[in-house]
Amino acid sequence: SDPQKVEGINRAAEAQIDAVIEAVRARRTGNMMRHRVPLFASCAYHAIGLPRMQQTSKFAVDADRCIGCGLCAKRCPMAAIEMRDGLPVWTKPECAACLRCLHCCPKFAISHGKRTASHGQYRHPKPGVRM
Ligand code: SF4
Ligand code: SF4
Structure with a gap:
């Protein structure tokens, strides 16, 4: 994935997190989330998309890359x-779909569905931060 894009996303997230921390410290109540996805799309994802994501049968490992x-x-x-x-070997039929396994692999040997290669692997920009 594009490191500059990732850096931008992380920077925006840090700013949002700081704003939420400040609101919590000030004991302000209310909705701290910025909704970028329409509610119906979010509901559809949770009803259909997420259960699909959670099927571990979608994971595959490249035995030539895996060490x-x-x-x-x-x-x-x-x-x-x-x-x-x-x-x-994924021994449970479903999981949390956090994709930590895919992104922590030092050899990028795990894929989930067909688009993993084009999506790429997330690498934390700060050296030494464990995925
Ligand atoms: S690390 Fe996350 S995505 Fe990978 S199998 Fe475990 S729960 Fe599922
Ligand atoms: S993290 Fe990657 S290289 Fe290590 S065992 Fe898992 S798939 Fe193989």
């Missing part, structure tokens, strides 16, 4: 991955 480090399994918050014969 068997086990990071994907270790970092999965749902314990949905087991290492078998040096390769990750």
Whole structure:
């Protein structure tokens, strides 16, 4: 993915987070979210899109790239991955769809659906920050 684009997104997010922190400290109440997606689209995503995303059958691993480090399994918050014969296997039918496994892989060996290659892998801009 484009590092400058990622930097811009992170900068905007930091500013929003700072504003929310300030509001919480000042004990202000109200909706802190900026809704960029129409409500009907958000509802449709949660009814149809998200359950699809959560199917672990959509994950695949490139055995030629995978070095068997086990990071994907270790970092999965749902314990949905087991290492078998040096390769990750998704052992639960559904997961949180956080995509941490895909983005923490040092070899970008995990894909989810057909568009992973074009979407790319997220790398935190600050060196040393663990995914
Ligand atoms: S997407 Fe998240 S919850 Fe699902 S298998 Fe990967 S790390 Fe685990
Ligand atoms: S993190 Fe990547 S390289 Fe490591 S075991 Fe998982 S798929 Fe293989």
